[in-house]
Amino acid sequence: MDSGDAVDRLVSGLLAGKTPSLARLISWAENRDRRTERVLGRVFSRTGSAYRVGITGPPGAGKSTLIGRLALRLRDRGDKVAVVAVDPTSPFSGGALLGDRYRMTELSEDPGVFVRSMASRGSMGGLASATEDALDLLDVAGYTYILVETVGVGQVELDVAQMADTVVVVLVPESGDGIQAMKAGLMEIGDIFVVNKADREGAARLKGDLLSVLELAEPRRGWRPPVLETSAVRGDGIEELAGSLDRHRAHLEESGTLDRRRRDTLRLRVLGETREELVRRLEEGSGDLLETLLDKVEERNLSPHEAARRLANGALPRAGEDTPPSTPGESGE
Amino acid sequence: MDSGDAVDRLVSGLLAGKTPSLARLISWAENRDRRTERVLGRVFSRTGSAYRVGITGPPGAGKSTLIGRLALRLRDRGDKVAVVAVDPTSPFSGGALLGDRYRMTELSEDPGVFVRSMASRGSMGGLASATEDALDLLDVAGYTYILVETVGVGQVELDVAQMADTVVVVLVPESGDGIQAMKAGLMEIGDIFVVNKADREGAARLKGDLLSVLELAEPRRGWRPPVLETSAVRGDGIEELAGSLDRHRAHLEESGTLDRRRRDTLRLRVLGETREELVRRLEEGSGDLLETLLDKVEERNLSPHEAARRLANGALPRAGEDTPPSTPGESGE
Numbered sequence: 106m107d108s109g110d111a112v113d114r115l116v117s118g119l120l121a122g123k124t125p126s127l128a129r130l131i132s133w134a135e136n137r138d139r140r141t142e143r144v145l146g147r148v149f150s151r152t153g154s155a156y157r158v159g160i161t162g163p164p165g166a167g168k169s170t171l172i173g174r175l176a177l178r179l180r181d182r183g184d185k186v187a188v189v190a191v192d193p194t195s196p197f198s199g200g201a202l203l204g205d206r207y208r209m210t211e212l213s214e215d216p217g218v219f220v221r222s223m224a225s226r227g228s229m230g231g232l233a234s235a236t237e238d239a240l241d242l243l244d245v246a247g248y249t250y251i252l253v254e255t256v257g258v259g260q261v262e263l264d265v266a267q268m269a270d271t272v273v274v275v276l277v278p279e280s281g282d283g284i285q286a287m288k289a290g291l292m293e294i295g296d297i298f299v300v301n302k303a304d305r306e307g308a309a310r311l312k313g314d315l316l317s318v319l320e321l322a323e324p325r326r327g328w329r330p331p332v333l334e335t336s337a338v339r340g341d342g343i344e345e346l347a348g349s350l351d352r353h354r355a356h357l358e359e360s361g362t363l364d365r366r367r368r369d370t371l372r373l374r375v376l377g378e379t380r381e382e383l384v385r386r387l388e389e390g391s392g393d394l395l396e397t398l399l400d401k402v403e404e405r406n407l408s409p410h411e412a413a414r415r416l417a418n419g420a421l422p423r424a425g426e427d428t429p430p431s432t433p434g435e436s437g438e
Numbered sequence: 439m440d441s442g443d444a445v446d447r448l449v450s451g452l453l454a455g456k457t458p459s460l461a462r463l464i465s466w467a468e469n470r471d472r473r474t475e476r477v478l479g480r481v482f483s484r485t486g487s488a489y490r491v492g493i494t495g496p497p498g499a500g501k502s503t504l505i506g507r508l509a510l511r512l513r514d515r516g517d518k519v520a521v522v523a524v525d526p527t528s529p530f531s532g533g534a535l536l537g538d539r540y541r542m543t544e545l546s547e548d549p550g551v552f553v554r555s556m557a558s559r560g561s562m563g564g565l566a567s568a569t570e571d572a573l574d575l576l577d578v579a580g581y582t583y584i585l586v587e588t589v590g591v592g593q594v595e596l597d598v599a600q601m602a603d604t605v606v607v608v609l610v611p612e613s614g615d616g617i618q619a620m621k622a623g624l625m626e627i628g629d630i631f632v633v634n635k636a637d638r639e640g641a642a643r644l645k646g647d648l649l650s651v652l653e654l655a656e657p658r659r660g661w662r663p664p665v666l667e668t669s670a671v672r673g674d675g676i677e678e679l680a681g682s683l684d685r686h687r688a689h690l691e692e693s694g695t696l697d698r699r700r701r702d703t704l705r706l707r708v709l710g711e712t713r714e715e716l717v718r719r720l721e722e723g724s725g726d727l728l729e730t731l732l733d734k735v736e737e738r739n740l741s742p743h744e745a746a747r748r749l750a751n752g753a754l755p756r757a758g759e760d761t762p763p764s765t766p767g768e769s770g771e
Contacts, residue, residue: 141743142741142743142744145741145742145743146741146743146744149738149740149741149742150738150739151738152738153738237742364736367736368732368736371732371735371736371742372728372732374742375728375731375732375735375742375745375746375749376717376720376721376728376749378742378743378745378746379720379746379749379750380713380716380717380720381746382746382747382750383713383716383717383720383750384709384713386750387709387712387713387716388709395705395708395709398708399701399704399705399708402704402708403697403700403701403704405482405483405484405485405486406483407482408475408478408479408482409478409482409570409704409707409708409711410474410475410478410479410711411475411479412708412711412712413708413711413712413714413715414715416708416709416712417712417715417716417719
């Protein structure tokens, strides 16, 4: 079959580390193409060796430049580096994003570096799932370091940042940025804090503010987040950032926290996927019941909550019966 | 029972239009207190008379001032007005928001005006559901006009804006705001566009840009969105905005579109509630199976997608059996 052939071909390409196959498969993941599940069913056993770093912070903090510098640094010591920029609010900016930001010659001409943006096609939950799939694909393709940049400061960004093994929060000395970070929940998720554009006025104060907030918090599982100063444009502080990443990674590995952390991430991911699966079944399998219930709600004879409860009770077993049992004999397709 | 008593008392207060009862019930909705379902089960039949206007646009567009002016205008002609500000990104700003923005003496001392902010307690989907519940409660309490302000430009804001009967998009003449609006999907959801701070340079150009984009789009169900100019601070253009709202409402009612639109909103809401219900059952009922599946995923013997499929298959019927059938004899509690 055509589609099975396409899966075979792309899986082979992926395992051989071929960039076009990888790029194509990431597009499938981004579009929530269900063939992604078959691909990952085959290659998931080969995941687990890439290290994932989430890099987040408000727009204009210089995250992209910092990531570019960091990628070069990691390349220098032999890592294969992937950069994934997740941009939930701007479905149209995909192309521009890459064009504007990562057109650093050193990066774009290096076959050991893969750069990709992920944009929302539809639901936000879908974007988080798509990104998880993309990270697995990059892992299978042999990238040892994956830098995930999240653009913006909403819930999706927090979710995506928390997929990472290490979360780096990047801030700049600018009016109220520290406050913004606290409001947006960034203080709780950062393992490493970076004051970028540290030559600007206010850098020392921002660093002091961050340190005092961090001091009030309990160290999480024995790690107290450092606050570094960088100037990404000038390349200052990148060495220290790479060093902090190594230290955090070593801490996670030695304390056994890495496995626990990854299991927590996995739990959220499986629950998220299950939610997606249930919603799909709901939408496919509950048409008549839904409309009947809606009639009643419209006549105000039933509350939306009671309708939802009946739909949850009624739709799923039926949808389950209609769905053929999952076939483990995937290769036979 | 205590809890039943509380429900009784608050429902009576709500039906009598008492503000403290209303405020308390909205807090329940905001906290996803499950008693909200019982409250709405009793009073949902009394909803349907309030008219809902969603007001959205980028931060700094002057939405709050505009809403304050509009609320006064609607009060003048006898409407009971509620303002709900939905702020998904800043769970901590609830108090400040109201304090800063709606401390207009005319509004805060008027018993015919109710102002409230809704902030995220946990999931984003939860915020949309909580807001739906709050709008119903306001409807039951006798508010005839509900202005829903969404702060920010993400997916939740779009979802919330689309709960409304009329969606007003507010922009200001500022670099790239028109482009931002198009990117963020605002052009597709606006029924009325407002260029606020219209005395600023660039207002005419923004208006022209908006008109030409709108001209390219098909009119939706016979309505071509107008582009108005206002200066909320000076009170200019508010009369015209109120007039446009009336015209859009009349258009919806006369064309039968209002019922269709509300049914679409209701469909999304019931599906959203069902999703919440399923996730709840999933989290409550699938602990052991989830952990067993996670063990396999952790050993890379199972992909997260396959785990999700098995969880969806396995957890729900079991959770369904454990759940007692919903009791229509609610009053007997």
